[in-house]
Structures are given as structure tokens and as C-alpha cells.
Amino acid sequence: MERRQLSEAYTGAFASDYDDRRSQSAKWLAETEAVRALLTDLPKGSSLLDVPVGTGRFLGLYREAGLDATGVDVSADMLREAAAKAIAGRGAVLVGASVFALPFANAAFETALCVRLLNWLDASDFCLALTELARVSRRYVLVGIRSKAGRPGLLGTFLGRRSAAGETTSRTIVHEKSLIARGFRDAGLASVRQSLVPHGQAGTDYVFYLLEKRA
């Protein structure tokens, strides 16, 4: 989706109904478990930037993991939903900004996390977002990305026709694995741990990567 359109999509009822429409889905629950597992690798008490923080769905996990969280989103309405969770005891600093121009110094956070955004971005913006996440991170970047499955098998090949690499499925983009590798490399990131998330979309892999900045 084009940048401006995406930055205006999550407003009004779309923001207030966001959790209700998704939070019981298998994908949402699997993502939550993947993030919970990967957070155990992060140093307790360290800082984490979540962009886009959306409605603050992971704020409780950050608290559980003993992390000092900051959330960024372009949508004031999504930030309002996140603020309600922060007030309800899952504290976090919330900031309105874009992933393409984060208002933080280099290496301001131990970890930068990005879930459910990178598949809305075309190849060029995908790489820009990764570079910006890596810039503000001291050590780790944690991202969820859907890509074309390595070996889909017969059924996957048949069902996955509509979700070939680089193609738009619904409105998101299934990225090429080669683009992901290039994006990581150009941003100076190397994968240290991965978690394959069940997603119910044939012909694709949905992977959460814990990445580390190369020295």
C-alpha cells in the first residue's frame, strides 16, 4: 500500500475495533507466542522500541519480560488505544512518528521490534524501514515477515498460486526471500533466531526473526 494511504488507514472505528476483530484469531495468538518466546533472549531491564505499536497489543508481554518499552505509530487513534493499555498498568512511552523517520538517536534502544508492517511496504520502503529500525537499535531487531515458502509441496503450490513472491495477497505483499536477505544485509543485520508462525496462508512462510547488528 502506498505510504500515505497506509498511514491514514488505521483511524476511527478501524482503530477502536482493531483488537476485537483480530485478538481471537489463530494468527494473532501465534504471533503473541512467537514474540513472547523471542523476548526471553533480551536482557531484562533493557529498552525496546515497538514500531508500529498499534493498539499496544504487546505491552503486557514487555512488562512480563521486564523490558522498558517505547511505542511509535503514525495513527493518533491507534496510539489512543495503546495509551488505554499503558494506563491500565502496562506502562510505556508512546510517540507519534513514522518508521521512516524515527525521532531517536542512533542506538537509542537495545531492541527495535516491528510486527505487521513490513508486508504492507514495497521493496524499497521495506529496506528503508529495516535500515531505520537498525539505526535506532543498539543490538537487536525483531521483525515478522511473510515470504514465499521455500518448498510449498504440491498442495501448497496449487493453493499458493495467488501468493507468489512479490505478489499482492489481499492487500499485503509476500516478499521474496532474496529481498529479505538483501534488506537484512544492507541494514547490517544477521539472524540469530527464527520462529515460524502458523498463518493459514498457503504458499507462504510467516517468520519472526530475532536479528543482531553486525559489529
Ligand SMILES: C[S@@+](CC[C@H](N)C(=O)[O-])C[C@H]1O[C@@H](n2cnc3c(N)ncnc32)[C@H](O)[C@@H]1O
Ligand atoms: C496492521 S497494524 C499493526 C499494529 C501492531 N504492530 C500489531 O501487530 O497489531 C499497522 C500499523 O502501522 C501503522 N503505520 C502505518 N504506516 C506507518 C508508518 N509509516 N510508521 C509507523 N506506523 C505506521 C498503522 O497506523 C497501524 O497502527
